[in-house]
Amino acid sequence: MHILRKRRNSSIDDKFHEYVMKIIEESGIEVTEEQALTDIAAGSVEKFADRMGTRVADHALKNRKSFRANRKMDQGFNRRLYRRYKSAFEAYAIASACAREAGEEVATKPRESLTDSQAATLHALISIHAKACRISGEVYALLGNGYPEGALARCRTMHEMAVIAGSLADCVDDPDNNDLAIRYLDHEVVDLLSSAKQYQADHITLGMEPLEAGYLDQLQDRYDAAIAKYGPDFKGQYGWAKKYCPNANFAGLENRVRMSHMRGYYKWANNEVHAGSRSLSLNVSTFRGQRALRAGKINVGLTEPASMALNSLYQITVALLVKGLPSDINLTGLVTMKALDELRIRAPELFQEAADEIRKDEAKYASR
Structure with missing residues (x-):
């Protein structure tokens, strides 16, 4: 090989x-x-x-x-890749910009009349949306440099964020769970304390300074208060969602917000995050009759990560526009959502058209 x-x-x-x-x-x-x-x-x-x-x-x-x-060869590859996928890259960039502008508009609107749960939901959705916009840019950068598998790894994160955003949006009008965003934001202390304890155990080996005892005490106090408020189930990774989703894991949340149809793609993307043996066999291509390990860039395989990223960005944007501010959806928001819906469909089609042309050219080369 x-x-x-x-x-x-x-x-x-x-x-x-x-x-x-x-x-x-x-x-x-x-x-x-x-x-x-x-x-x-x-x-x-x-x-x-x-x-x-x-x-x-x-x-x-x-x-x-x-x-x-080496740099000249990389730049040459990137130029040829962009020429092949020019229309697709432009559509992707326009979709990302459209979503970002929509988020910025919501973030600047007044929110004085919101209840605590509404304010927490808005804050969480704006924060998730901003991060999703950033990651969509990372996906674009990886695709534009010929690393579709790396883009898949970031798409995995975007799908997780879409599921979380969908869960928070689903609870805005639910009197039994409208505090889900507050629970979600409060759960930060669980991860903070765990990370702090791990660092404190490893700081000597790392050659780093220890954390101050006062800081650790503050985290422990916050953690104890959260557990006292929400119960022992709050300690779990998805403990914040236990009341809303008794099967408090990611798959349970996917089912609850009707995104479980993406599980196959999510598991596929997991192979670009984790180091299981399955990830090795996925890193093999057939090129001109030979099986080859991929150790560099490639000019095909961009369609799926582009589609996954834009789908997640659309879902997160819709959650923000529809549920971020109660009864505030307007004509501009509706038009934005429709435009994003069209772009998330058209952009992958353009990526696929470019990939098909590459395969046709390769077939012509092989038939010589």
């Missing part, structure tokens, strides 16, 4: 072995076989390797010519 990578001309990868050999020759050693080198350096192999490794690294860092060659 080969490693799939683009063609190079005097790149860093090509030169690295040359660096190693050159440094070894300069050291005065006349043989280059690994076993012979080990024998010569017997008794001090680690010291020898450290010294030689440092010199090789210094040499590689000074070779600006090879760095420029």
Whole structure:
């Protein structure tokens, strides 16, 4: 099996072995076989390797010519990729900008008349929406650089945020659960205390300063107050949702907000986050008759992450516009939602059209 990578001309990868050999020759050693080198350096192999490794690294860092060659190839790939997907990238960017502007408009509206639960819901939805807009930009950056699998990992996060936003929006008019956003925001202390304790246990190994005892005491007091207020179930990862969703896990929330049809895509994206063996077989492509491990960029596979990201961004934006401010949806908001709905459909179609053209061109090449 080969490693799939683009063609190079005097790149860093090509030169690295040359660096190693050159440094070894300069050291005065006349043989280059690994076993012979080990024998010569017997008794001090680690010291020898450290010294030689440092010199090789210094040499590689000074070779600006090879760095420029790699950068030129990357830039060339990106230019060709953008030409192929120009219309799709533009549609994606317009959709993201449309969603961002809609969020900014809601965020600037007055909210003095809101109840505590309404204010908490609005705050949470605005915050989720802002982060979703940022991540949609990260997906765009990864797609534009030929890393669709990396984009899938960010799409996973966006789907989680869409499910949370859907849950909060679902409870705005529910008298039994309209405090869900307050619970969600209060749950931060559970993660804070857990992270603080972990850091405190590891700070010596990390070579870092310990947290102040007073800060830890404050977190513990906040945590104890939250557990006393909400009950022991609040300790769980989704303890904030236990009252709203007795099956308080992510799959339960997906079902509750009718997004469980995305579970297959979500599990697929998980493979780009976790290191299970399934993720390895997904990192294999067939290129011109050969199976190859992907170790670099690729110009196909962009459609699914683009679609997933825009779907989640649309869902989060709708939750904010419809439920963020009670009875405030207007004609502008309705038009925005319709435009986003159209863009989330059209953009993936444009990505797919570009991918189909690439495959046609590749088929022509293979038939020569």
